Amino acid sequence: MKFLDQLFEQRSRQLAQHSSRRGMLKGLGALLVGGASIPLLPVARAAAQSPGRPVEEGDPSSCDYWRYCAIDGFLCDCCGGTANTCPPGTEMSPVTWIGTCHNPADGRNYVISYNDCCGKSSCGACLCMRDEGDRPIYRPDKTNDINWCLGTSSAAYHCSTAIVVGLAFEE
């Protein structure tokens, strides 16, 4: 125990001789200011803008909206829902068809899931048929010509959403 006492005493004295309270405050201040400035760096800004957070421009009730590049159906945004949500009284299909769309606002490609809203008859408003990347029905996972109300309690199609799943992988 005496050895430990001597060791701590020695170290404490060394610390007191070689450092100052101002020095400690200086170091602490530098750490706080430096830490706070890290989110301003380009690396941090790029990370903050990754998947699910595209720069949004355009009108989600228009067929020209960037996320609708492969849509074939009625826009939920015109039917009491939004580009991300189903109108009240309908159920979102968990089974969906997926493609990619280019977002001109940030110049990046995103994976888009066209989840249909089901359980009511066709909405009838804002019919859009852009069909980019649509494939014949013999590629069932890449065709939008089938009713995607699968896995829902009702197969009645009402409208389509266009949900951003993530950033597309670029080779």
Add this chain to the structure above:
Amino acid sequence: MKPGLLLALLLCWSLPSLATTGNSGRVVFDYQMNCQGCHTPDGSGAGSVPRMKGHVGIFLQSQEGREYLVRVPGSATSALNDERLAAVLNWILTEFSGDSMNSPFKAFSAEEVGRLRQSPLKEVEQYRLKVLRDLSSMSMNE
């Protein structure tokens, strides 16, 4: 602040963004584009789409089961090449198996996938049922 400390902090900060690029980014993208539409983001499935989450590892317990994962039409006839299909299958197995994988994981190689996908299954449900029945009787006999 010392330059070394600043460098270390910068490195820590940028690691997560670096990690999302490279092969892990590609395999997740391939799953999203080729599987997720039916199997859902977390492999839960829906309706008649089988649940992979917590179950898919069972198929590795027999050779027929292992082959099933490649010969099922969604795998065998996908637009992915052998290397990328093997990567997606391995990712699915490590990501979704949970407790269902009770033996050491032997990853699929591009060569194995390329060979097995030459014979896509025609009667998928019957084959799957047989595989699961055989596995069930194997476990009862043990």
